[in-house]
Amino acid sequence: MSSRILLFWAFLLAPVLAVGAPEAPRAPAPPPVYAPAPPPPATYRTGVEAVQHKDYRAAAPKLPGECDGGDGQACSYLAELYQKGVAVARDAGRADALLVRSCELGYMRGCNNLAVFRFASATTDAEKAATTPFLEKACEGGEGMGCSNLGFRYERGIGVARDETQARTLYIRACEQGDAEGCNNAAIAYDHPIGGPRDAVAALAAYRRACDLDRIDSCFWAAVAVEKGSGTAADLPRAMKDYSALCDRGHGRSCAAQGWALDQTLGGKENKALARTAYEKACELKYGGGCNSLGLLHEYGRGGPANVVIAAQFFDRGCEIGDANACVNMSRLYRTGRGVSLDQGTAITYLDRACELGSAAACKQLRR
Structure with a gap:
């Protein structure tokens, strides 16, 4: 994620003091409070x-002249305004022409953006394939995002013949060019693996590189590798420290991972109580798996008193967010009437939702 520079202005107003005849002593008045003046237009x-x-x-009024003057970046930025209808009227044709101009001027991100823009409206395989050369140009020109997007096409066989080895090569190249998504894709290719042998050490290095480029999910997967000892010696204390830091940054899945380690790996009454807190924060951050785990702790009285009614609330919240396991657990409670009223119809509704979210077990139950 690219960083943005924000400018702030602050003004101090000197108080105006009136001079007059001396008065009788009195309690000192509190210092005057002045509201800051509004900042001038930037x-x-x-x-x-x-x-x-x-x-x-x-x-908006500056970019056209800059684009006409040969600034490819300005053309690309203006195209995005027309594409989204921000500060100008939405105009897809104008956006396309500006991206062509941007790419012709040698702004490689513009070539990448042109490929993505045209691909989004392509309806035939030929139209999709016709966008690939723009990604190739972007990648050859040093635009890591272009290499990463081209790699994805080779991995999936989209607009090109499927070639996982080429995909892996392109992901590595994207990472070398400083693209965070490319580094994450390279890590996945090393880890799963795709297009070559598994290399846990290289996977961890790529996750860490993506993390350094501010891709927070990659930081999480690097911490998972450290916890599990994948590509490095297992180090639970370090992983816990990383999970905690990521949780503080608002990454719900890291809060849940911290809770899981406290609950399942470390165990004990005190750690399970701490796990409740970690899962609660994960749930607040809209990570459904955290809601589901918190529901289980409440249902079975781990880390605190058992309360199936509260458990149902967290299962329901997790299901609403999109966690299939939470939907399955909510279905189970309605099927048995624990914490909620007995209702087979509602139980099936939750099971349907779990199946839609990818739970093979829920789909299998529905077919019975």
Whole structure:
């Protein structure tokens, strides 16, 4: 994720003191409180700079001249405004023409964006394949995102003949060019593996590189590798520290992983109580697996008193967020009437939802 620079202005107003005849002593008045003056409108040298500060209204009148003057980045930014209808009227044809101009001017991200833009509206295999050369140009020109997107096409056989070895090579190249998604894809290719032998050490290095490039999910998978001893010596304390830091950054799955380690790996009454807290934060951060795990702790009284009614609330929340296991557990409670009213119809509804979310066990139950 690219960082954005935010500008803040603060003003201090000096108080105006009146001078008059001396008065009788009195309690000192509290110091006056002054509201800061509103910041002046921001000024930017270029439309590109305005976009980078997310001031699209300021950017819109500047970008056309910059694009006409040969700035490919300005063309690409303006295309995105037309594509999304931000500060200008939505115009897909204008967006396409601007992306072509951007790519012709040698802005390789523009070539990548042109491929993605045209692919989104392609309806035939030939139209999809026709977008591939733009990704090839972007990748050859040093745009890591282009290499990563091209690698994905080779992995899945989209617009090109499927070639997992080539996909892996392109993911590695994307990572070398500093693309976070490319590094994550390279890690997956090393780990699962895709297009070559498994290499746990290289996978961990790629996850860490993606993490350094601010892809927080990759930080999580690096921590998982450390916990499990994949590509390095197993180190639960370090993994727990990493999970905690990621949880504090708002990554719900890391909160859940921290809770799981406390609950299942370390165990004990005190750790299970801490696990409840970790799962609760995961659930608050809308990670459904955390809601489901928290529901199980409440249902069976681990880390605190048992309360099936509260357990049902967390199962329901997890299912709503999209966790299949939480839907299965909610179905089970309705089927048995524990914590909720006995209701076979509602039990089947939750089982249907679990099946839709990919639970093979739920689908199998429905076929009985």
